[in-house]
């Protein structure tokens with residue numbers, strides 16, 4: 001679906017008459033830049049709101065490094081905090097945070113879905129991915145149409161979660177108003193994979209309350225799959241043959257990582273008495289599954305990560321880095337990026353000339369985007385780790401954990417964020433922003449600009465390895 | 466240069482009459498497996514030799530975990546040690562180690578060059594790389610011919626280094642015999658990028674002796690470029706236009722990493738009084754250049770890495786991981802692997818359909834091999850780090866440094882190797898072996914088996930990022 005120069009020109013003539021066409025046009029001509037600018041503006045707006053004295057519980061203006069960090073953490077649905085959400089912020093401040101999560105989550109999913117559609121067209125999927133799920137494929141108004149679908153779906157799922165969570169919190173907190181507030185907060189926070197908690201000690205007080213933990217896990221899991229997968233599952237009524245390659249790969253890799261994470265977590269925490277060592281087998285298994293669900297981007301915890309074993313921290317680093325599904329509120333380099341890289345290696349090992357999966361060929365374009373995302377991620381993490389090491393005396397494992405958690409917008413924390421000097425907080429804020437917007441817009445910017453070259457050089461590759 | 470079934474069959478009939486044909490045939494049909502088996506046998510032979518009571522200074526048999534570690538470190542030209550080379554081993558033991566370095570170094574370069582030639586043929590370079598440098602391209606005896614060239618070149622360079630180093634050590638050590646021994650030892654150890662030292666406190670006693678340090682730096686640098694580059698430089702008399710893409714990329718990336726490493730090292734050690742903080746500017750700059758030269762695989766140090774800043778350690782991790790030239794005694798994932806990945810990303814950013822450099826197109830095959838090498842490396846390092854964390858209580862930065870040093874056969878050490886329990890020593894030994902043989906044989910095994918597929922699936926890629 002390339003756009004001919006004439007249709008571009010006529011589009012340009014009419015955009016000033018219809019704002020929807022303007023958005024369409026910018027989204028089409030430079031979607032990555034649009035995503036960046038919009039997201040930065042939204043994040044700064046929430047920074048301003050949280051800087052107001054009204055937002056803080058003590059009525060004092062919050063310092064910029066804390067309000068900016070919190071706003072960026074909310075809008076990027078990360079969940080890292082430098083101040084206790086329930087104690088530092090007023091009710092108004094907490095509503096602002098919840099709104100930031102909701103706006104950020106919706107924005108990410110919409111933008112990522114739009115960009116992903118543009119990208120997948122280039123990569124060879126064409127309009128299959130979203131178009132067949134009943135979203136308008138007309139050239140005008142498709143942003144609005146997609147946004148409407150995303151908003152309605154999101155609100156429906158969040159409502160369902162709230163229906164489960166509100167009664168649970170009313171019982172647990174023994175208060176109608178508190179139950180209502182916390183139920184809504186956790187419904188939004190979990191489906192958006194935000195990891196923000198509205199109790200002073202988070203979910204620690206509910207570590208054995210399955211009526212609360214299970215809906216939160218389900219919300220995080222559904223949210224981490226991503227809108228494209230979610231829509232395909234709805235539209236195909238779980239009929240495997242009709243699934244897109246994207247859906248199959250996302251579900252397969254998610255399942256593998258979920259099981260692997262739970263097994264590794266269970267092995268290395270099984271007899272750690274600071275975490276689950278003293279619990280019975282059933283509780284241990286539940287804790288392992290809960291932790292594994294949260295590692296790839298949920299960010300909720302009922303066990304303090306800093307109490308877990310060094311190997312657990314390392315494995316968590318790897319799983320946070322992997323992240324969740326594309327065009328979801330989960331972060332990381334995304335499970336399909338992992339899948340494409342792995343499939344390319346498998347093809348090499350087998351000696352196949354094509355990279356194949358589920359009866360489809362994965363293009364070289366997808367492979368190059370995957371490498372780019374991986375390299376960008378590794379470079380950002382390396383540089384941020386170096387910067388934080390230069391300004392603090394913390395050991396590498398703590399810094400690396402917090403840095404990867406910020407980049408992957410995961411939100412699990414060893415408590416470093418609140419201890420860092422302002423410069424360190426800005427570094428993590430920038431990393432959350434880059435980690436949220438980076439892979440999406442990089443992938444979009446890269447794939448959309450693909451152009452044909454008029455001549456070819458002869459082949460000559462260096463020796464590798 | 467594919468081999469038809471008939472020529473394979475006739476080759477099989479005649480190999481039993483000519484052992485050279487046997488080697489040729491195995492090298493051709495399964496070069497990766499040959500490399501693995503030969504290398505394992507050589508490493509185990511040296512383990513046996515070092516286990517003899519004769520090899521130890523105290524006349525007692527050395528425990529297996531130390532003799533195996535040292536033998537593997539020597540044969541893989543790594544330079545990590547669990548016992549002090551000059552103090553623990555007898556003169557016989559030290560000669561065995563020197564012999565291990567020489568055999569290992571020659572073996573690696575020969576195998577890698579052979580495999581690289583096979584690989585580059587597949588990747589599109591055909592016989593350009595080595596054939597044009599006067600090495601026989603006949604099917605029979607090419608192993609022997611290449612080996613002869615490698616051996617003669619290696620001995621010539623080592624002789625030149627020894628001619629410079631022996632007098633310097635005679636002056637420094639005030640002894641003819643000691644000077645002769647140390648001069649030869651460091652000539653072999655430096656050109657092979659082995660990093661083994663024959664003084665109890667290594668090169669620390671010569672930290673201001675340029676007559677010793679400069680030849681060692683030059684030896685390490687030349688050795689790290691790799692035989693294919695070295696031969697091209699010799700054959701083309703440094704005429705840039707005639708260089709292969711491999712030569713251009715290796716020299717370019719090596720130069721960039723050398724400068725970057727020196728600059729970063731200088732910045733973060735400049736006022737560190739445990740390392741170079743109290744020196745004058747000239748000494749500081751020399752130390753930075755020396756350290757940077759050694760990071761990418763030399764492994765010699767005149768400043769204790771464990772005294773340097775955390776950021777320096779992190780940057781060293783990255784540069785050790787990058788490593789040196791392909792088919793060299795340097796380790797790591799190799800500079801051309803980095804180059805190909807970077808060029809692929811650059812092509813994506815520019816929107817080019819081909820990955821191009823120096824007027825040549827880099828094939829998708831090379832790209833996939835590069836990803837495979839990168840992924841293998843990252844996975845090995847992650848798993849080894851996890852294993853060592855499970856058996857020791859050391860912080861992540863120390864473990865990661867020693868693990869990457871072992872994988873990249875670099876040999877820089879924070880002193881962890883000697884402190885680890887036997888299991889940890891075996892893990893590092895296996896890692897040195899895998900790091901040495903892995904990327905080469907992986908690349909060979911992968912590229913050589915490339916086969917055409919008879920049908921194509923339709924394109925469909927998942928969403929990335």
Ligand SMILES: [K+]
Pocket residue numbers: 077078079193194195297298299409410411
């Ligand atoms: K999160």
Ligand SMILES: [K+]
Pocket residue numbers: 542543544658659660762763764874875876
């Ligand atoms: K070395």
